[in-house]
Amino acid sequence: MSYSEQIKEVIEGSDVVLFMKGTPSFVMCGxxxxxxxxxxxxxxxxxxxxxxxxxxxxxxxxxxxxxxTIPQVFVKGELVGGADIVEELEASGELESTLREKLxxxxxxxxxxxxxxxx
Amino acid sequence: MATEPLRALLESAFPxxxxxxxxxxxGGGDHFQVVVTAPSLGGLSLVEQHxxxxxxxxxxxxxxTIHELRIRTKGST
Numbered sequence: 001m002s003y004s005e006q007i008k009e010v011i012e013g014s015d016v017v018l019f020m021k022g023t024p025s026f027v028m029c030g031x032x033x034x035x036x037x038x039x040x041x042x043x044x045x046x047x048x049x050x051x052x053x054x055x056x057x058x059x060x061x062x063x064x065x066x067x068x069t070i071p072q073v074f075v076k077g078e079l080v081g082g083a084d085i086v087e088e089l090e091a092s093g094e095l096e097s098t099l100r101e102k103l104x105x106x107x108x109x110x111x112x113x114x115x116x117x118x119x
Numbered sequence: 120m121a122t123e124p125l126r127a128l129l130e131s132a133f134p135x136x137x138x139x140x141x142x143x144x145x146g147g148g149d150h151f152q153v154v155v156t157a158p159s160l161g162g163l164s165l166v167e168q169h170x171x172x173x174x175x176x177x178x179x180x181x182x183x184t185i186h187e188l189r190i191r192t193k194g195s196t
Contacts, residue, residue, distance in 0.1 A: 085165045
């Protein structure tokens with residue numbers, strides 16, 4: 001499967017996806033860290049995808065999302081934004097309300113961190 | 120890159136801006152914070168608001184002049 005196909009599959013098949021530099025246990029960029037921490041504080045179940053192993057991953061992701069920077073957060077297949085937006089939504093309470101609306105009440109009980117490696 | 124060329128790109132993309140600021144966060148000319156408040160951003164989601172900023176700065180983003188960009192936008196005046 002091409003990267004594009006794998007990226008689409010993860011976006012469409014996961015509740016919350018974080019495309020990041022590094023992994024949750026070894027974050028390689030401050031902005032990826034900001035987004036990850038905001039999602040953690042909101043109790044989101046996070047599926048993380050490291051874009052660093054191959055520059056093509058990032059190129060294909062940006063073609064799909066139309067978003068030029070990393071990180072990128074998707075909830076139920078829809079782009080929520082990068083680190084600035086996720087932090088802003090967290091501060092206004094909208095991050096939690098969006099998660100509740102899209103994932104259902106009690107989504108926090110499914111909180112987990114999964115890392116998906118593209119190949 | 121200095122902040123002026125970025126400011127000029129944003130000014131032409133948001134002629135109605137009531138607030139427009141470009142800050143060099145590190146002094147190194149590649150980590151920037153951009154603030155835009157404009158009526159033309161009103162009614163758009165944050166994703167769409169940030170997309171407009173990315174579009175305005177597409178060239179310096181594509182050629183690597185901007186290494187990191189933080190964005191804060193508002194649709195109201």
